[in-house]
Amino acid sequence: MKNPVANLLAAAAVAAAAAVPAGAQTIQLNGAGATFPAPIYTKWFSEYHKLHPNVQINYQAIGSGGGIRQITERTVDFGASDGPMTPEQIQNAPGIMHFPTVMGAVVPVYNIPGVEAELKFTGPVLADIYLGKITKWNDRAIAALNPGVKLPDTDIACVHRADGSGTTYIWADYLAKVSPEWRKRVGVNTSLKWPVGVGGKGNEGVAGQVKQQPGAIGYVELIYAIQNKIDFGLVQNMSGRFLKASLAGVTAAAAGAANAMPKDFRVSITNAPGPDSYPISSFTWLLVYQNQKDKTKGKILTDFVHWMLRDGQKYCEDLAYAPLPAQVVTLEEAALARVK
Amino acid sequence: MTGRPVSFRNRRRRGRDDGGFRFWTAIFALLVLGVVAAIGFELFRNSSLSIRKFGWSFWKTSDWDPVSGEFGALPFIWGTVYSSVFALLLATPIALGIAIFVSEISPHRFRRPLAFLTELLAAIPSIVYGLWGIFVLVPAVRKVETLISKTPLHRLPLFAGPPYGIGMLSAGLLLTVMVVPFISSVSREVLRAVPLTQREAAYALGATRWEAIKVALRYGRTGIFGAIILGFGRAFGETMAVTMVIGNNPQISASLFAPQYSMAAVIANEFSEATGDLYLHALTEIGLVLFVITLVINALSRLLIWSTGRAPKRRAETPAAAAVPEAA
Numbered sequence: 001m002k003n004p005v006a007n008l009l010a011a012a013a014v015a016a017a018a019a020v021p022a023g024a025q026t027i028q029l030n031g032a033g034a035t036f037p038a039p040i041y042t043k044w045f046s047e048y049h050k051l052h053p054n055v056q057i058n059y060q061a062i063g064s065g066g067g068i069r070q071i072t073e074r075t076v077d078f079g080a081s082d083g084p085m086t087p088e089q090i091q092n093a094p095g096i097m098h099f100p101t102v103m104g105a106v107v108p109v110y111n112i113p114g115v116e117a118e119l120k121f122t123g124p125v126l127a128d129i130y131l132g133k134i135t136k137w138n139d140r141a142i143a144a145l146n147p148g149v150k151l152p153d154t155d156i157a158c159v160h161r162a163d164g165s166g167t168t169y170i171w172a173d174y175l176a177k178v179s180p181e182w183r184k185r186v187g188v189n190t191s192l193k194w195p196v197g198v199g200g201k202g203n204e205g206v207a208g209q210v211k212q213q214p215g216a217i218g219y220v221e222l223i224y225a226i227q228n229k230i231d232f233g234l235v236q237n238m239s240g241r242f243l244k245a246s247l248a249g250v251t252a253a254a255a256g257a258a259n260a261m262p263k264d265f266r267v268s269i270t271n272a273p274g275p276d277s278y279p280i281s282s283f284t285w286l287l288v289y290q291n292q293k294d295k296t297k298g299k300i301l302t303d304f305v306h307w308m309l310r311d312g313q314k315y316c317e318d319l320a321y322a323p324l325p326a327q328v329v330t331l332e333e334a335a336l337a338r339v340k
Numbered sequence: 341m342t343g344r345p346v347s348f349r350n351r352r353r354r355g356r357d358d359g360g361f362r363f364w365t366a367i368f369a370l371l372v373l374g375v376v377a378a379i380g381f382e383l384f385r386n387s388s389l390s391i392r393k394f395g396w397s398f399w400k401t402s403d404w405d406p407v408s409g410e411f412g413a414l415p416f417i418w419g420t421v422y423s424s425v426f427a428l429l430l431a432t433p434i435a436l437g438i439a440i441f442v443s444e445i446s447p448h449r450f451r452r453p454l455a456f457l458t459e460l461l462a463a464i465p466s467i468v469y470g471l472w473g474i475f476v477l478v479p480a481v482r483k484v485e486t487l488i489s490k491t492p493l494h495r496l497p498l499f500a501g502p503p504y505g506i507g508m509l510s511a512g513l514l515l516t517v518m519v520v521p522f523i524s525s526v527s528r529e530v531l532r533a534v535p536l537t538q539r540e541a542a543y544a545l546g547a548t549r550w551e552a553i554k555v556a557l558r559y560g561r562t563g564i565f566g567a568i569i570l571g572f573g574r575a576f577g578e579t580m581a582v583t584m585v586i587g588n589n590p591q592i593s594a595s596l597f598a599p600q601y602s603m604a605a606v607i608a609n610e611f612s613e614a615t616g617d618l619y620l621h622a623l624t625e626i627g628l629v630l631f632v633i634t635l636v637i638n639a640l641s642r643l644l645i646w647s648t649g650r651a652p653k654r655r656a657e658t659p660a661a662a663a664v665p666e667a668a
Contacts, residue, residue: 035612063612089615155502162588162605164406164613187407190613198506198599199588201609208474209506212482 025054029297032060033067033080036166037284040102040319044312048304055300064166071287077297079287082166084266095290098265099305099332100283103322105222105250106170107232112137113214114152120145122236123178130158132196159209159218162199164190170282171219174270223320237279238271249278250322258327290339302339387625389618404590411622413629415590419600424575427515432568435523443531444553462521470584473514478505478585485597501597509596511586519571526570530563531556562645569641579604603630
């Protein structure tokens with residue numbers, strides 16, 4: 001009345017007073033871990049925030065190793081990893097639970113001058129190529145799988161991921177299942193002691209190297225290959241069928257593994273049974289403690305996972321992730337009830 | 341009458357200010373020492389598991405197997421040293437040539453643009469160099485390597501192996517391009533700081549242009565050596581660009597064609613996904629090794645600068661004269 005400035009100030013004070021309680025109710029959850037599912041997680045957290053404006057979930061894609069370390073030290077509210085935690089790691093983080101969120105797959109890519117056809121591979125052949133035992137593209141083992149394709153006498157140049165990566169973990173996990181020699185000589189991890197080949201940084205590094213180098217073979221995430229329209233080879237699954245990786249094939253692999261799903265979901269679904277299962281598939285997991293110290297946060301976290309298992313899955317296809325099969329969702333909801 | 345006490349008081353105050361100034365600058369200088377010591381200590385503490393398990397063999401073995409937990413740093417040390425020395429051997433003459441041309445020979449109106457352009461090269465982020473490496477340099481190198489591998493040169497250990505394109509040659513060349521601007525800009529400043537009288541004295545004694553430049557180079561050699569060390573440090577620690585083109589294969593090979601690895605690159609590549617304490621400690625120990633080697637190289641180069649820096653004083657009056665016999 002007397003002074004417009006004073007009025008304005010008063011209005012601002014009222015607005016601030018109104019804003020403070022609302023701000024105090026905003027609850028922040030922090031998570032960290034795997035980079036592979038980061039795009040879908042970001043999408044989920046923003047969609048969930050739209051439904052629950054008072055919940056803000058932050059996610060740092062620092063890598064699976066970092067995610068496991070941080071949830072072990074409880075510096076974050078949840079972790080995320082592309083590989084299940086090892087028994088030793090679980091000992092350091094008692095009460096940790098694994099929740100599969102989405103699935104991914106790894107595909108072989110190659111560049112052979114003069115070959116347009118889609119090549120067929122089997123697990124043992126891929127393992128022998130990466131062990132350095134098959135060195136030429138016209139090797140009898142490859143030719144036998146691809147009758148009618150004229151394969152040149154070119155050296156095979158293997159390309160692998162140089163950075164520690166869940167993609168490498170899945171690839172090695174598959175090769176170890178189909179090749180005893182791989183399991184003995186190389187093993188399974190996010191980084192390996194590679195018998196042969198060169199390392200490219202990231203999916204783009206591997207894809208770039210394969211594209212440029214005649215005779216090269218590499219492996220990339222299915223999502224990366226789809227989004228960048230890179231053609232890839234077929235891989236024989238457990239039932240003997242040669243499958244070209246697809247989101248449906250990955251979901252089928254998870255469904256195939258669902259019957260033998262362990263209670264803690266720490267399962268590898270590479271080389272899963274089922275005629276439609278693509279063999280180089282894997283879950284990626286959220287890591288959540290069964291006993292939540294902060295009950296409010298714990299409740300929000302379980303509510304989010306519920307939402308993610310049901311409504312959240314519909315965002316998968318757009319971002320080229322394979323959604324969870326219904327059987328796995330049911331199992332996870334039962335497990336989620338144990339989180340307190 | 342009044343002037344005296346005032347100036348006295350001023351002097352006293354000035355003395356106090358000087359003391360404070362000295363104190364604070366000393367604190368800042370010690371802070372640097374403290375930071376270096378703290379880095380060393382933290383690296384040591386966080387690699388204790390690996391140090392205890394592998395001891396000195398960490399420096400000498402070449403197994404790097406995260407699956408079985410066997411770690412040795414030799415291939416990474418080798419790759420870092422090889423690529424940096426190779427880059428420096430190429431970059432030093434080029435960079436000195438640029439510096440001499442810009443500061444001594446080039447027409448005046450080209451000097452500023454030339455200096456500006458070389459400095460622009462230094463400002464490009466290394467990830468951009470890395471991308472350029474992948475898409476331009478590596479394919480070109482692969483063509484050259486394919487040509488070489490068809491000649492008898494292929495039998496030399498230096499050019500052995502299949503022509504991948506990515507590998508030591510690409511990494512060395514990329515590092516060369518990256519360190520040239522550093523060495524050349526600092527050298528140029530050093531040459532510009534050489535007193536004109538040095539050159540005039542040389543000319544007065546009948547020196548040719550090249551001989552006069554040699555005089556200037558000798559006068560500024562301490563600074564130029566410092567510039568080369570700066571370039572070496574840059575090449576030694578370069579991570580992103582190197583890892584994109586070096587091939588990331590921990591093997592020790594004399595061949596320029598071979599994919600190899602570097603210390604900084606393996607840390608950057610594997611740290612985020614490393615699980616298990618020993619693995620993490622081994623990666624941290626690589627950082628410690630990098631830190632120690634960098635310290636040693638810097639100390640050695642200081643020593644070298646110090647010993648060459650003292651030499652001209654003894655012959656302070658002779659550098660111009662030294663050129664004369666050659667001119668005569």
